[in-house]
Amino acid sequence: MSSLSHWLILHKKQVKNTLFVFAHPDDEVIHGGALLYWMAAHSFTPHVLILTHGENGINRTYTNRSRLTNIRHKEFIAVMKQAHIMHASILHLPDGGLIACQRDTRSIIHTYCHDHHIGAIVTHDPTGGTGHPDHITISWICKQLATANNLHLFYSIDPMIQYNKDIKYTRYELALSKKMVLKKIQLLEMYVSQITKKEISAITLRLLFTPYEYFACIKKGPRVAFKYTRFHPRGYTFVPDTHTRTVHV
Numbered sequence: 001m002s003s004l005s006h007w008l009i010l011h012k013k014q015v016k017n018t019l020f021v022f023a024h025p026d027d028e029v030i031h032g033g034a035l036l037y038w039m040a041a042h043s044f045t046p047h048v049l050i051l052t053h054g055e056n057g058i059n060r061t062y063t064n065r066s067r068l069t070n071i072r073h074k075e076f077i078a079v080m081k082q083a084h085i086m087h088a089s090i091l092h093l094p095d096g097g098l099i100a101c102q103r104d105t106r107s108i109i110h111t112y113c114h115d116h117h118i119g120a121i122v123t124h125d126p127t128g129g130t131g132h133p134d135h136i137t138i139s140w141i142c143k144q145l146a147t148a149n150n151l152h153l154f155y156s157i158d159p160m161i162q163y164n165k166d167i168k169y170t171r172y173e174l175a176l177s178k179k180m181v182l183k184k185i186q187l188l189e190m191y192v193s194q195i196t197k198k199e200i201s202a203i204t205l206r207l208l209f210t211p212y213e214y215f216a217c218i219k220k221g222p223r224v225a226f227k228y229t230r231f232h233p234r235g236y237t238f239v240p241d242t243h244t245r246t247v248h249v
Helices: 005-012 025-041 065-082 098-115 133-149 178-189 197-209
Strands: 015-021 045-050 085-091 121-124 152-156 169-175 211-220
Touching: 005 025, 005 211, 015 025, 015 098, 015 133, 025 045, 025 121, 025 178, 025 211, 045 098, 065 085, 065 178, 085 133, 085 197, 098 133, 098 178, 121 133, 133 169
Parallel strands: 015 045, 015 121, 045 085, 121 152
Antiparallel strands: 152 211, 169 211
16 A cells, blocks of 8 residues: 555645545544644645534534534634644535535535645545445545546545455555644544544544554546445435536446
8 A cells, every 4th residue: 555645745736735525524534634634734735625514413412403503613613723724614505415405515616626726635435434425425526526627536445445446546545653643533532522532532542553544546537436326325316517527437
């Protein structure tokens, strides 16, 4: 498996502005918190775009959904300040409903990439990791945009997942120093409305034994790493992007 930090340094001019696109506050830390921290520390310009407030997420303490929305918003802002991320946005698209507003979601991400000269996107892999429909929808849309605009695309992956053998991609690992591990744990602990101490302990233990974050870089081209039809939430289909060239699935 190749070193992601080495690849990023070699391609810094192309990917200096990298966009992390995720569905909910805390996804960006779970799936790429150490990479965010590494890029900010090495003179890259990471951007974070969270599409929903996660108002339908785990509600351990708060019965009022609007209050949970405000709490998750404040948690996200605090995490971005702690991580020294200067370009961070959180939108209020419907949690659990991104597949029903694909065109708006695609337009938002496309406009952001264009306005901020984005060279690479980091996002969910096509399984969504947890199978969440919002994760899967974002992955699909980012693949379309990366293909149409010749952007580098990185999926945050579970190293145990096996992709189709005929798909062109390269696996990368980001080796985490002790400082990076501690920073990722610190950022996760700030999402107190979502992540329990027991879960933090489990993540800490895993990172101590395997101090890496894993990514798959999808080669530029029209192919996708999964047949997304396998992951369609019931009752919906993905909408082809009529403004870009065809993406074969």
